[in-house]
Amino acid sequence: MSECKCSDKTEEKRKFSLNCIYFYLTEGCNLKCRHCWIQPKYQGEGKQYPSLNFETFKSIIQQAKPLGLSSVKFTGGEPLIHPNISEMLDYVKEQDLRLVVETNGVAATPELCKKIKTCKNPFVSVSIDGSEADSHEWVRGVPGCFDKAIQGIKNLVEAGFRPQVIMSIMRHNKSQMEAVVRLAESLGAGSVKFNLVQPTARGEKMHESGETLTIEELLETGQWVENELSKTSKIKLYYSHPMAFRPFGRMFGDNGVGCGVCGIFGIIGVLGNGKYALCGIGETVPEFIFGDATVDSLKDVWENTKMLNDIREGLPKRLEGVCAECLMKNRCLGSCIAQNYYSNRNLWAPYWLCAQAYKRGLFPASRLMPKTTTKTLEYAK
């Protein structure tokens, strides 16, 4: 028997230590994914776009440790094509920081995989958007990248990892979800995470053109993953819909996969150009740029940026629309306020999926406060 779980944090317990930095290491990427919410420039053969300066990287880490830094995430663009990636990995190891890497796998050489493995409690995820080359490369935009990504996963497994496979689901590849799970199992992956295409940057264009799934399809697919597909696999499956749609048993039961809360109160992003930002959203929303690591003190940015302090003060109590009425809001925190701001230019706007589900009568009634107001519909488009 487990006791009550999923409790929220009370105001007085909140401490805003900087636990983790998301490093968006490169401005370019070796793939050109049609759903990317960062939309980096394509760095094909012979091209090189700016990336985070190694000395700046070290300076940021040194400034962050007194603020509470215990882990870093390398993402992109594509982190493994950074010209100093090997030295950066050495530095992360030397600083005894936990490492998470999000990669497309194409540049995951045996040498880099082994080096990542030497870092503290490392975790690696690799994006695979189809069970075969045609589908994956339709999403990823570069011929030949499927075989390279698969080889990258094999290199990670050879180095001792059980990497997570991340699949972004859309109309084009939805039928391959189960096949991707089987592929992941056969490769030695530890889990599969299904991401929803966010209506940001290139993903927004996909939503507009009808290439993404409808709200009904997203919710049905989520139920299928949570209640059926997950029972057929020995590896853990995650479906990235908000907590309101996730069965408690799948989050907190004996084989639960947790509730995947955004660590917004303890993270900051660093872009490839050295700018501090809320996260990668800073690439597309200038309001989320908080300073420049080459000139600004991280301590000052972390403690005195108005938007960060507004978020700390306002989440979750200032959330609006269906998020204000949701019983999960203390944990879910609006799912992704960067996305919510992108869509509405309002930090407190509700998450698009929840707002639209509520409008269609598909929001789980058991997760709503007893008296939901008509204002809840305000943001549903």
Place this chain on the structure above:
Amino acid sequence: MVETKNPVANSVMVLREEFDDWAVLFNPDTGQAFGMNPISVYIWKNLDGKHPVGEIVKDIRVNYNNVPGEVDEHVNKFIADLVERGFVGYKA
């Protein structure tokens, strides 16, 4: 000290049961929500002031499989936690 009176759930609390027998327990005063597993839900429903804790434990042993030997300890701890949070009191 073990409480000998019968526990009773605070009537303000809202229990929302879901399809898989889990439930969300919601405190409208604070906005806090808690995920409850099926046995927690069973216990909560019996916190009506009519059932002593010992009787609830006995019923769990009868109605559920693979009940651990220390279930009484778990149930008492769970109820004590609910009392601590103000979700449960004791019938006068």
